[in-house]
Amino acid sequence: MFGYVKVDRANLLGKEYDTYQSIYCALCKQMGKDYSVFSRFILSYDCTFYAMLILSLAENDPTFCSGRCRFNPLKKCVYAQTESKALSLAAALSVSSAYYKLIDNLADSPWYKRIGYRMIQPFFASWRRKCEKKYPQIVEILKTMSEEQLSAEADPDCCLDMAADPTAKMLSQVCGLIPDEVKLRTNQEPQKVKRILSAFGYYFGRWIYLIDAADDYEDDVKHGSFNPFALSDHGDHIAEYLTPTLNHCLSESLLSYKLLDEGIFDSIIMNVLTSSCVNIQKEIIQKYENEPSS
C-alpha cells in the first residue's frame, strides 16, 4: 500500500496515540519474528491500521507490556500483545504487498533503479514464500490484484472505476478475511461483519488508490504515465473532479464502518477516517487548486 493511512496526532488523546504506537511497535516485532529482522524496514502505517482494525473487533482485548526497541536500545517501547492472529495477518499483508509493489516497480523503473530492486528482490521473495505457507489466501489476493491492475491499465476502455477496482477489491478481500481468521467478540455475527468489512475495505481501498493517483497526477501527466484521473479530460479543473470523487469514497467507507458494533479502538479508527485522511486529501488537492489556470 502507499502510506496514506496514518493517524492525525494533533487530534488524538495521549493515551490513544500511545496505544497506536504500541500496535506499531508490536507489528514491527512480529515482522522480525515471522520473517526476518530486515523485513522490519518495510513496516508501514497502513498495515498498522489493518492490525488495529482487527484488534478493535477481536474477542480478547490486547494487553500491553514494555520492552526495549531492537533498533534503538536506548528507547523503551510499549508493545501490544494479543492471542489473536491480528499481528501476524498484518505482517503477512506487509510482506506480500511489499513484494508485489517491488515487482510492479521492476516493471516500470529505469534500468539503474532496477539494479537496486533486483538486489533486494531475493529477500522479498523469501518473505513472500514464508507468507504463502502461513496465509496463502493473502498472497493470492495480492497476486490477483497485481495482475488485474496490469490488465486494467492495458485495457483501451479503461475508466477510473476499472483502474481503482483491483486495489479496492484487494482491501475488500483482505478485510473480509478478518472474521474468518479471528474470533470476534461474542455479540457480533461473523457473516454480517464480513459483509460490512468487505464494503468498508472496498471504498477505503478505492480511496487509497485514488489518493495515490491524485498525488502523482502532475508527474504522470508530465511523463505520459498511466493515471486514472487523466483518462477523461478535465482541463484546468482537475481539483473539481478529484474532490467529489475522493469525498465519495471516504464517505462510503465511513458509512460502512459505522454499521459495525462498537470496537475498542473506534476513536482511533475514526481519527484516521474523519481527520487524518481528510487532511491528507485536502493537502494533495491544494496542489492543484493553487495552480494558475490559463
Added chain:
Amino acid sequence: MNNPYEVLGVSQNATDEEIKRAYRELAKKYHPDNYADNPLSDLAEEKMKEINAAYDAICEERRNGGKSDSFNSNTSASSFPDVRKYIMEGRLDDATELLNGVSAERRNAEWYFLMGMVYSRRGWSDQAYNYFQRAHSMDPGNPEYNAVLNNMNNRRANNNPGYNTAGNGQDCNCCDICAAVYCTNCLCNCMRGC
C-alpha cells in the same frame, strides 16, 4: 429483541427528552437515505428498524401510546421489475445482463437509473454518478432519482456523512430543501406515536 434501552444507548432512568434525543441522533446516523446507494443499505435499514422498534417499545412502555409509522419505500410502477429484484438480491451480474439486453430505444430514465444503481452497488461510483445524472436529466421530476443523486452529491461535497463539516461553501438548492423536508417528514412520522 435486544433491550430497547441498550439499542438506543440510554439508561433505563433516562428522561423522555434524553430518549428522544438519542433516537433522533441514531435515526440521523442510520437514515436509509444516507445509504441509498451503499451496498450495505439493507443492514442500515435493519438497524433503522431496530432503532424504530426500540423507540416504539420504550414509548409504549412509558405512555401506553400507539405505534409509530415505519418508512414507506417507494413502490412505483417499474418498467424493469426483474432488474430491481436482482439488485435487491445482490445479483448484480444478472441485473447487468438484463439491462444490457434492453434495446437502445427502450433505454429510458429508469434504465439509466438502474444501471447507475448496479455500478453503485459494485462500488464503481464514478460510472454510477454519470448514469444517475443522465437519469435525472431525462426525468428531472422523479423523486427517486432526485433523492439518490442528491444523496450522492452530498457525499461528494462532504467527506463526513452525518457530520457535515462547517463552511463547506455548498449552495443550498431546491433539491436540498426537498430532501430536508422529506427527512423531517419521515422523522416526524416515526415520532407521531410518542
